[in-house]
Amino acid sequence: MELRHLRYFCAVAEELNLTNAAKKLFIAQPPLTRQIKQLEEEIGVTLFNRHPRGLTLTPAGQYFWQHAKQILSKVSVTIEDTRRVAESGKIVFGIGFVPSVFYGQFPTMVRRLRQNNTAEIILYELKTRDQLDALKTGKIDIGLGRIYINDPEIEQTTLLQEPMLVALHKEHPLASKTITMAELAKLPMILYPAGQSPTFADICIDLFSRNGLNVRIAQQVNDIQTALALVASEMGFALVPEQVKRMTRDDVVLVQLEDKSITSPVICSRRKEPYSEIMQAATQILDELVENQKNGRYS
Incomplete structure (x- = not known):
């Protein structure tokens, strides 16, 4: 099996149509059909159900597609990081984050890691589910x-449990007191992320x-900054982590x-492998x- 087989398979899995997939890959349909058939024969399973008007993935095909995408992404990342190492001579260390954790202590971690002359620190803003795929x-x-x-x-690993606060317009009637959940339930809410x-x-x-x-x-909305802007517009309240202070x-x-x-x-995610x-x-x-x-000290 070669990487091109995985690329061909992923294109067909995305399109569920051999003609469209062939156009996307800039190849003719008959050779693409043969490559998919050869892949199925090599694996020993049927990856697609053939229908008069297109294709559907079999359960085995769904599983194979999920992992084929990861393999291709891994290869792409490896090539990109290899080029970075060749150019800089440094190890590449990627950090994924959701924006709300970067209002507190964690930029300090990035700053201190960047002082390590053997590593190049790359940051990616990613939702937690996307972080797991990226890991x-x-x-x-x-x-x-x-x-x-x-x-x-x-x-x-749970690093800490962070208190939640209520973001309100400064002139809101509830802005000067502690608030109950029952009181909040009566107000319109700005929710994030979408x-x-x-x-x-x-x-x-x-x-x-x-x-x-x-x-x-x-x-x-997509992010906390937009949510706070809508709170400032008196459209409703938002729940935010304490770091936003x-x-x-x-x-x-x-x-x-x-x-x-x-x-x-605040949760730290890593691959299960030696550090x-x-x-x-x-x-x-x-x-x-x-x-x-935890002790109220900030760097």
């Missing part, structure tokens, strides 16, 4: 997010549903919840920064 392909080496996703190839579950938005909705409360979603707006206040047990985790020297350094820095944050 598997080698695009990143560590991910910082807020969602637990069970995956046998990935280890996830996209495939699970996300931080799911955590926020679950906080209400666990208390038997429904909440009215006024708007769902370090990024202030004059027209938005952050108010404590009456229930202090309502928190959001490299740079990973050991990153882990040590993270442990130190988390301890600082």
